[in-house]
Structure formats: structure tokens, C-alpha cells
Amino acid sequence: MADRDVELLAIGAGPSNLALAVALEELAPDLARNALIIERNQEVSWQPGMLFPEALSNTSFLKDLVTLRNPRSRFSFLNYLHSTGRLHHFVNMGSLTPYRAEVADYLRWTAQSLALVEVQYGRRSVDVSPVWTGGTLTGWTTTLADGQTIASRYLVLGTGRDIRIPEVLRGLKRERVVHSTEYQPRIAALRKDLPYRVVVVGGGQSAAELFYSVQTDLPECRPTMVMRSVGLNTYETSKFTNELFFPSFVDEFHAARPEARAQILAEMRPTNYAGVAPGMMDSLYRQVYLDRLSGRSRLQMITMHDITAARDEGDEIALEITDWRTGAVRELRTDLVLLGTGFSARMPRSVRRLAERIGLPDIAVTRDYRLVIDRPSTAACYLHGVNEQTHGIADSLLSVMANRANDILQDVLTGDHLDTLAAAPVTTPAAAA
Numbered sequence: 001m002a003d004r005d006v007e008l009l010a011i012g013a014g015p016s017n018l019a020l021a022v023a024l025e026e027l028a029p030d031l032a033r034n035a036l037i038i039e040r041n042q043e044v045s046w047q048p049g050m051l052f053p054e055a056l057s058n059t060s061f062l063k064d065l066v067t068l069r070n071p072r073s074r075f076s077f078l079n080y081l082h083s084t085g086r087l088h089h090f091v092n093m094g095s096l097t098p099y100r101a102e103v104a105d106y107l108r109w110t111a112q113s114l115a116l117v118e119v120q121y122g123r124r125s126v127d128v129s130p131v132w133t134g135g136t137l138t139g140w141t142t143t144l145a146d147g148q149t150i151a152s153r154y155l156v157l158g159t160g161r162d163i164r165i166p167e168v169l170r171g172l173k174r175e176r177v178v179h180s181t182e183y184q185p186r187i188a189a190l191r192k193d194l195p196y197r198v199v200v201v202g203g204g205q206s207a208a209e210l211f212y213s214v215q216t217d218l219p220e221c222r223p224t225m226v227m228r229s230v231g232l233n234t235y236e237t238s239k240f241t242n243e244l245f246f247p248s249f250v251d252e253f254h255a256a257r258p259e260a261r262a263q264i265l266a267e268m269r270p271t272n273y274a275g276v277a278p279g280m281m282d283s284l285y286r287q288v289y290l291d292r293l294s295g296r297s298r299l300q301m302i303t304m305h306d307i308t309a310a311r312d313e314g315d316e317i318a319l320e321i322t323d324w325r326t327g328a329v330r331e332l333r334t335d336l337v338l339l340g341t342g343f344s345a346r347m348p349r350s351v352r353r354l355a356e357r358i359g360l361p362d363i364a365v366t367r368d369y370r371l372v373i374d375r376p377s378t379a380a381c382y383l384h385g386v387n388e389q390t391h392g393i394a395d396s397l398l399s400v401m402a403n404r405a406n407d408i409l410q411d412v413l414t415g416d417h418l419d420t421l422a423a424a425p426v427t428t429p430a431a432a433a
């Protein structure tokens, strides 16, 4: 007997499940009343490690949790601005992209504005098991960190992706290695007056932001950026390729042959992962220029190098870096390693564990994000934001969330999941690996 029984349990109160909550309230109020979102943090906190005062979202405010699905919704970013008295100022700023901090606040406001869907904070799921009744999958039991259990017929996982720590750095003591997702709270806890040597790993937007910010956050530090690429590049911003971020492109992408999908993803990398926002690029270049002008030489950028070994040595870290042009190897000693290395492309560990529990050989989802379970079933599980291989590069982004919430909800409401065996899965061994 579980401690709580709900029809739909959504794990994680990030944008994905908040978009689902909004869709539930607007389109399925009865189900909304029997839905619960659990969140491990004490409040909705979007990107808490990277909320730099001047950081902008790279997505139009019109791609909020709902507008592309229902432009008349009360949960829109515009209504949030109106409710908080900033509508005129935002309009006057003349920008489509809000500050990251106000996106975070909008998400908090949305959660607080829900009237039917319950959100519980400080509740971390640690395990999910399928419930079988005579060979039919009939639901899920979710166990929380405090030992309590929640039973549900529908389960929606919106817990984000696992962070990526390069293999070579995994053995280092965690107290000297900071991933971008934990940057702000961990750096805030350090003394400001020490001349830390800092190595920033990576060549994309996160690494650029870390390199830029640490100069102010640890004013005496000496940062070095190490990247494999030939140098920093701005990300591609063509309006033509941006059409591939439209929710409607998900159908096209999903219907494409696996090799074609892989090619599209590779060609689209410079639009999202392998680049730096143009504004940040200018600011960074100016920082480096001024550093040279002052003769201080506090900043260093090492391009075309791989980190090939790393070890803790007393109070410092010794990195071995290899110039891939010549094979020359040298050592870089540092007090702190900041990782701008992003997220793993693999299915998150929690999803892989669940798949094992169900006995799935592959992890695949239908077009409507439902986990394919080749067994009779009256229950279903949906995966948000981890289906880039089958649903396209926008899968982890705000761009498709309003529509994805609707896709998932309609799959639940129309009962398509009851016919699991008839669904046409798209198998992606790479994603399941």
C-alpha cells in the first residue's frame, strides 16, 4: 500500500513538467486534480548554477510554457510580466529574449499560479518500479528519499539530463571540480581574496560564461581556458536553420531514417552546442584585449589541446594537456577545475535503471514520448527532454515544450497507450546505450 495514490505523477518541476501542468489545467481539469508534481528542491529553481545577472535566455519569450499551444493562456510570459508590473519596461527594452533570471522567476510564478495541479517541494524520487498485475503493467511505485511511496497509473519523467564529466577528470576529488550546474553556490562559498589558479574546460557557451564570470567572482584568480577546438566560435543564428527548432519539425525529424537524423543533428550542432552567443563573444574578447593591454596577463586561452590525464596532488590538481597538432605534452597545475562540458547524450541513469526494472532491452519512445513497453499495459511512462536522437535538437529546449506537453496529454486522454503493442516505436540503440 503506497503512502499516496495519484492518477498522474510527474517527477521534477522544471519547465517540461510545468508546461504539462499548464496543459493539464487548461485541457483536462479532472486529471489535473488527480495529478502531482514532485520536486527535489525547496522551490522551482531554473538553472540555479548559472543565473548570472546579465545572462540572457537564447529563446524568444513567445516560446514560453504555453503560448505556441494556446496564445490566450493566462500562464503566458506576457501575463507574468503584466502580473509583476514589468510589461511596459519589457516592451520598451525591445528584445525578444528575456534575462535568464526572469525566466526562472516566470517558472516560479507559473508553479504558484497553478490552481489544480499540486506541486510538492523537497521531495526527491530515488527509485521507480513497475507494478504488474497478472502480466499486465498497471502502474508505478515511486519511492522518495524519505522512504515514502507514491503510486500512479501515469508517470512523467522531467528530471533533466545527467551532467557530463569527461572520463579523464572523473577520478579527481569533487571539492576541486565544479560543473557549471553548481557554479554559483559553490563559488560563493569560496574565499574571495585568494589567487586561485582556475582551469575552465570546454569551448561552448557554458565554458565561456564560466571564464567570464570567475574573473569577477574570484577577483584575484588567474583563469585559463582549455579547449580542443581551434578557438571559440559564435553559434549559428540563421533564421532558416532556426525553423528546425519549430515544434512542427519534430514530426519530420521523427519520420526521417536514423542515418538522416544523425546527419541533421550533426549539422545542427553549431546552432546550439558548439558555439558562444555573439554578445558573450564580444565581451570575452574585450576582457582578453584589456588584460593584454594592461600587461597583467592574467587570462590565458589554450586551444587545440586535449586533457589527457589528471591527478590530485596534495592541495592542487595536475592536468596533463596534449597539443593534438604536434603531440607535445605539458603539465598545467591548478587549484580549481570548472567544467563547461555540458550534459551526457546518454539516457539519464534513472531512466536506464527504470528500463532495467521493466526488463526492456532498448529504451525507445513513441512519437508522443511514451516509453515503449512491449507488454500488455494499462499504464504508461513518458520521457521529457531526453529524446534528441529521435525528436531532434530542440528536445531539451523550451522551444517545443508547450507542444510536447500537449502531445503527452493527448496520448493519455485518447487512451492510445492502452494499445502499446500496436504502437510504432522508433528504436535508437545509441540513445539507449
Ligand SMILES: Cc1cc2nc3c(=O)[nH]c(=O)nc-3n(C[C@H](O)[C@H](O)[C@H](O)COP(=O)(O)OP(=O)(O)OC[C@H]3O[C@@H](n4cnc5c(N)ncnc54)[C@H](O)[C@@H]3O)c2cc1C
Residues within 6 Å of the ligand: 011, 012, 013, 014, 015, 016, 017, 038, 039, 040, 041, 044, 045, 046, 047, 050, 056, 057, 058, 059, 123, 124, 125, 126, 158, 159, 160, 161, 384, 385, 396, 397, 398, 399
Ligand atoms: C545554463 C543553461 C541555460 C539554458 N538556457 C536555455 C535557454 O535560454 N533556452 C532554452 O530553450 N533552453 C535553455 N537551456 C536548456 C534547458 O535544458 C531547458 O531550458 C530546460 O531547463 C529543460 O527543462 P526540463 O524541465 O526538461 O529539465 P530541468 O530544467 O533540468 O528540470 C528538471 C527538474 O527536475 C528536478 N529533479 C531532478 N531529479 C529529481 C528527482 N530525483 N526527484 C525530484 N525532482 C528532481 C530538478 O531539481 C529540476 O527542477 C539552458 C540550459 C542551461 C544549462
